[in-house]
Amino acid sequence: MKTLYIDCKTGAAGDMLAAALYGLLNATQRGSLHTALESIEGAKCVFADDKSQGVAGKHFNVFVGGIQEHELELDHEHQHEHQHTNFGTITERIASLNLPEVVKRDIGLVYESIIAAESKVHSMPIDKVHLHEVGDIDALADITATLYALELIAPDLIVCSPLVTGFGTVNCAHGVLPVPAPATKAIIEDAGHEILTVVGDIEGELTTPTGAALIRYFVDEFTDEFGENVTSLPKKSVGTGTKKFSRPNVLTVYLSDTSDTGENSDLSDNGAVGSESELTDEVAELSCNLDDMTGEDIAYATETLLKSGAYDVWTTPIYMKKNRPGVMLSVLCALNREKEFAALILKYTTTFGVRIKTERRRVLLRETTDTDTEYGAVAIKIGKGYGFAKQKPEYQSLAEIADISGIPTYRLRTLANEQK
Secondary structure, eight states: OEEEEEEOTTOOOHHHHHHHHHTTOOHHHHHHHHHHHTTSTTEEEEEEEEEETTEEEEEEEEEETTEEEOOGGGOTTOOSOOOOEEHHHHHHHHHTSSSOHHHHHHHHHHHHHHHHHHHHHHTOOGGGOEESSTTSHHHHHHHHHHHHHHHHHOOSEEEEOOEEOOBSEEEETTEEEESSOHHHHHHHHTSSSOOOEEOOSOBSOOSOHHHHHHHHHHOOEEOSOOOHHHHTOSOEEEEEOSSOOSSOOEEEEEEEEHHHHOTTOOBOTTSOBSOGGGGEEEEEEEEEEESSOOHHHHHHHHHHHHHTTOSEEEEEEEEOGGGOEEEEEEEEEEGGGHHHHHHHHHHHSSOSOOEEEEEEEEOOEEEEEEEEETTEEEEEEEEEETTEEEEEEOHHHHHHHHHHHOOOHHHHHHHHHHTO
């Protein structure tokens, strides 16, 4: 069972949630998220190493027209002109995204809660509401990154600490407003279930409407505080905020995954595992033969399957009836998603049938850590089991740093290996 814990001592904003969850993704999942974000027209999204009052973490940056945008809820004194956006425009943008349909639905529902809050605050029909702060491209990126990262992590339970709102006043498009902003307050109060909140001792807007809407949408439980059993979990990630306070402006997430460790697991220092069952699992392998699709169409189907969360997708050249050259498309996925991936294959290929079999496999217990280089932190994948351990730098992490630094990936790989 996967349990995700969210500790928001300095509130919650969309970019902080996105950055924190990004740190829990493996290289393949990060690649899927980057590809999805590339479909947001006019935006360039970058996850970068950052520090807030000495606490290291990730920050989610969105560039629009080459200019870095901050979520306007985090900077209400922002003086650039932004087009007001209605829900119809937002719906069109969501539909155009390269995402699984379930994630598009989630994004739409989060926006619906924001629209409903604005409608209540301004006493106007929903179809007349124009969003000043959350309708912009950077906010769409925050919501998209957060919800798709959650889909990739796939927690069974999400637990959150009390949402810290802050106090005082804030300047926004409607003038000077109290904190929490009326829209944030409406989102929390109209949730239909209790959302634990505290004012805290930091003046300013700590929880934004976007942050509140996201927390409201996906959190299952709230708790007063996390004990050491949570804060000592090895799978931990920090997202940094934009505003500067006297203390770290960070949001921390922890992931407990009993499917990784198991109740009977006995992992020694050299990677030996006492319970062999912890090193095996079962997966579904789906396949079909294709002789009437172009290479471009097969490539698109392959990309779609990978973005939807397949463990792996590959093609094998074959000869079919009447000596036609063809391709066998194969997909590896979780057993409980076999029906979903069969439907995707039937939808995105020309085949009329999909073969399915269950495969038993032996695996290493995996975890991801970071190693620092002079150009940034590189994600390292570690595998342990059967009496040994091995590790390698994650390609996607190397590629991200290469894009920013201009240093080739092979040199970054050598630097990361030297830090082991």
